[in-house]
Amino acid sequence: MFAKFVQPYWAALDDTLQDVVRSALPDEDSFGVMVRYAMGWENADGSLYEKVTGKRLRPALLLMTNQSAGGNWEDALYAASSVELLHNFSLIHDDIQDDSPIRHGRSTVWKVWGIANAINAGDAMFALAYTSMEKMAEVVSPEIALGLWSIFNRTNLELTRGQHLDMRFEHLDAVSVEDYVSMLKGKTGSLLSACAEIGALIATGNKEQARKYGEFGLNMGIAFQIRDDILGIWGNSSVTGKSAATDIQSKKKSLPVLYGLSNSPELVELYKIETFGEAEIDQAVTLLDAVQAREYAIEQEQKFHQAAMKALDEAQPDHNASQAIHEFVDALFDRTY
Amino acid sequence: MFAKFVQPYWAALDDTLQDVVRSALPDEDSFGVMVRYAMGWENADGSLYEKVTGKRLRPALLLMTNQSAGGNWEDALYAASSVELLHNFSLIHDDIQDDSPIRHGRSTVWKVWGIANAINAGDAMFALAYTSMEKMAEVVSPEIALGLWSIFNRTNLELTRGQHLDMRFEHLDAVSVEDYVSMLKGKTGSLLSACAEIGALIATGNKEQARKYGEFGLNMGIAFQIRDDILGIWGNSSVTGKSAATDIQSKKKSLPVLYGLSNSPELVELYKIETFGEAEIDQAVTLLDAVQAREYAIEQEQKFHQAAMKALDEAQPDHNASQAIHEFVDALFDRTY
Numbered sequence: 239m240f241a242k243f244v245q246p247y248w249a250a251l252d253d254t255l256q257d258v259v260r261s262a263l264p265d266e267d268s269f270g271v272m273v274r275y276a277m278g279w280e281n282a283d284g285s286l287y288e289k290v291t292g293k294r295l296r297p298a299l300l301l302m303t304n305q306s307a308g309g310n311w312e313d314a315l316y317a318a319s320s321v322e323l324l325h326n327f328s329l330i331h332d333d334i335q336d337d338s339p340i341r342h343g344r345s346t347v348w349k350v351w352g353i354a355n356a357i358n359a360g361d362a363m364f365a366l367a368y369t370s371m372e373k374m375a376e377v378v379s380p381e382i383a384l385g386l387w388s389i390f391n392r393t394n395l396e397l398t399r400g401q402h403l404d405m406r407f408e409h410l411d412a413v414s415v416e417d418y419v420s421m422l423k424g425k426t427g428s429l430l431s432a433c434a435e436i437g438a439l440i441a442t443g444n445k446e447q448a449r450k451y452g453e454f455g456l457n458m459g460i461a462f463q464i465r466d467d468i469l470g471i472w473g474n475s476s477v478t479g480k481s482a483a484t485d486i487q488s489k490k491k492s493l494p495v496l497y498g499l500s501n502s503p504e505l506v507e508l509y510k511i512e513t514f515g516e517a518e519i520d521q522a523v524t525l526l527d528a529v530q531a532r533e534y535a536i537e538q539e540q541k542f543h544q545a546a547m548k549a550l551d552e553a554q555p556d557h558n559a560s561q562a563i564h565e566f567v568d569a570l571f572d573r574t575y
Numbered sequence: 576m577f578a579k580f581v582q583p584y585w586a587a588l589d590d591t592l593q594d595v596v597r598s599a600l601p602d603e604d605s606f607g608v609m610v611r612y613a614m615g616w617e618n619a620d621g622s623l624y625e626k627v628t629g630k631r632l633r634p635a636l637l638l639m640t641n642q643s644a645g646g647n648w649e650d651a652l653y654a655a656s657s658v659e660l661l662h663n664f665s666l667i668h669d670d671i672q673d674d675s676p677i678r679h680g681r682s683t684v685w686k687v688w689g690i691a692n693a694i695n696a697g698d699a700m701f702a703l704a705y706t707s708m709e710k711m712a713e714v715v716s717p718e719i720a721l722g723l724w725s726i727f728n729r730t731n732l733e734l735t736r737g738q739h740l741d742m743r744f745e746h747l748d749a750v751s752v753e754d755y756v757s758m759l760k761g762k763t764g765s766l767l768s769a770c771a772e773i774g775a776l777i778a779t780g781n782k783e784q785a786r787k788y789g790e791f792g793l794n795m796g797i798a799f800q801i802r803d804d805i806l807g808i809w810g811n812s813s814v815t816g817k818s819a820a821t822d823i824q825s826k827k828k829s830l831p832v833l834y835g836l837s838n839s840p841e842l843v844e845l846y847k848i849e850t851f852g853e854a855e856i857d858q859a860v861t862l863l864d865a866v867q868a869r870e871y872a873i874e875q876e877q878k879f880h881q882a883a884m885k886a887l888d889e890a891q892p893d894h895n896a897s898q899a900i901h902e903f904v905d906a907l908f909d910r911t912y
Contacts (some may be wrong), residue, residue, distance in 0.1 A: 262732055269739040331698060335691035354672035357694055358738050360667060364701055365731035372724050380717030387709050387724060393703035395599055401695050402606040 243566045244298040250312065251297050254319040258370045263362070270505065272359035273366070274352055278342065291342040296321045299566070300433040303451050305551070306560040309441025313377045317386060317436050320370035324390075325429060327363035328397060330356055336554075362396075382443050383513050386436055391453075393432040400424020407491055419425075419485045425491060432548035436555065450553035457546035464539040464568055465493035471523065472532055486519045494531040494540060501529040521529050543571065553562050580903045581635040587649065588634050591656040595707045600699070609688055609696035612664075613663050614800035615679065628679040636903070637770040640788050644890070646678065646778025652716045654723060657707035661727075662766060664700035667693055672742060703720045713775065719780050723773055726789075730769040737761020743841060744828055749794075752875075756835050759797050759860040775890065783797050787890035794883035799907055801876040804829035808860065811871055813823045823856045828871070830875060838866040840889040 263270030278291030297318035348356035403421035435452030470485030600607030615628030634655030685693035740758035772789030807822030
């Protein structure tokens with residue numbers, strides 16, 4: 239679905255990523271293999287991995303924004319590589335934190351090499367992300383390079399804040415919708431915001447315009463995640479590939495559920511049951527429908543979606559220039575519920 | 576022992592650290608308390624912690640080097656705060672990796688909040704370290720600020736490489752002395768090297784001179800760690816505060832042991848015994864003495880110590896300017912074996 243937006247950049251992006259990783263960590267290094275495995279280039283034994291892992295969504299957004307703002311996307315490749323490395327760093331640590339054994343159909347890094355090594359491989363990718371971003375100083379002015387550094391620092395703090403909230407919410411009975419959106423802002427929105435802001439800043443050096451692009455990325459990220467929450471309950475399984483109501487079965491505290499819990503005492507009662515079977519899932523969906531949780535979530539999604547498009551229009555009033563981004567957003571949101 | 580070198584900077588450094596941490600993570604934040612706990616400012620419940628944790632050795636070295644190179648140390652405070660935050664980040668992750676329950680007489684972060692939260696708190700401190708370093712752009716030219724960023728990136732990769740080797744060596748039967756020194760270079764030397772290089776670069780903007788200071792820090796760090804290895808076996812317990820031969824009991828693969836293992840087949844045999852009692856410890860020390868492992872280690876220590884002092888002399892030929900550093904190094908190495 240996103241592939242066609244990533245495709246034009248793919249080869250150059252992969253070259254850049256390989257360059258950053260391989261010049262920092264020599265091929266024969268027993269350490270580097272963990273990073274190359276996480277990037278989807280190698281198997282755990284160091285042999286070539288044939289399938290592609292990861293969608294490279296973030297670097298694509300960065301490069302598209304760069305073009306939309308009038309830049310030459312080849313100039314932004316080290317920044318694009320940086321956000322992809324950062325994303326992969328966060329996945330390695332997330333998988334430990336969530337106790338997840340599988341990602342992209344393969345064992346997670348901690349499953350293969352243990353928690354201690356996975357923490358360290360993640361830390362190395364964090365440092366590699368900064369190393370890649372620093373290389374932008376070869377292309378842009380020192381002032382803009384420092385601006386990129388600053389956006390990146392702010393983003394990384396936001397990411398850890400979002401991750402903290404996400405972990406904390408798992409242990410809370412009640413989470414307000416505001417707190418949930420604040421978590422989404424950190425966990426999903428902040429990096430997408432950075433991609434758009436960084437792409438634009440590289441193109442023009444105009445911080446104000448770049449911030450508008452960032453606002454677009456932030457709101458789009460939140461809207462996208464809320465749509466994911468809706469699909470997790472009312473999704474058409476033939477479209478999403480997940481069976482419907484998966485998020486009810488796992489008792490995930492997604493937006494519709496949080497809204498339901500604060501509006502339906504019956505749902506609160508129901509959620510006290512430890513494990514959900516078919517009957518509980520059906521009842522939960524019925525209770526959510528009764529308080530119009532789906533409508534509420536769609537309303538929220540649209541609110542953030544509109545805010546995103548408004549910011550994009552303000553950042554780039556010329557729709558011809560931002561055409562690719564518009565199509566990209568349409569594709570992102572073209573998942574029927 | 577180091578306190579008098581840190582003392583002149585302490586108050587200003589602590590103010591800077593508090594400023595960086597508190598402006599990024601609000602006081603009432605349930606996330607910030609983990610960071611403030613790790614910094615030694617608060618108890619786990621957020622109340623004031625009365626004792627001082629950590630020696631602040633790295634920022635002191637950075638500020639001393641800055642002065643030695645002719646700088647005004649107040650200008651380097653955000654860089655000093657940065658290396659201290661980085662050091663504390665690495666301790667949080669190290670403690671998970673080493674399964675250590677206690678640090679500075681208190682429960683480690685993962686012991687209090689669990690592994691998932693401790694990984695994330697460490698990641699936040701990593702980002703905070705970069706945030707603090709970035710603030711140097713308010714004081715130095717953009718070119719120098721970018722130079723600091725570059726040193727910092729290189730250092731962080733070196734740190735993860737050193738940590739990787741350290742973890743790998745635990746599972747190997749034989750580790751060469753060269754590989755061991757390479758590990759020390761990453762794990763201990765790289766950050767001390769960065770402290771000296773960064774301090775000097777801020778003072779003068781002279782990259783070549785700063786690199787000489789960095790060479791001093793690197794070699795000093797390695798020498799210091801080797802001395803620690805010697806003290807771990809032949810240390811005078813009344814001086815070190817540890818009982819002698821602790822590192823034999825824990826079967827730590829320190830430099831003298833690695834040398835012994837590659838020169839004494841009897842020691843290799845002995846080290847096959849799972850748990851060491853008094854008799855095994857005594858026998859191991861006897862075997863190490865027989866192959867002159869202590870003399871070898873002292874020779875290595877002196878080699879790196881001399882390289883450090885030579886680099887310091889080249890970086891700053893005026894001994895008056897570098898007097899504080901000379902006294903500091905003397906104090907560091909004034910632990911009799």
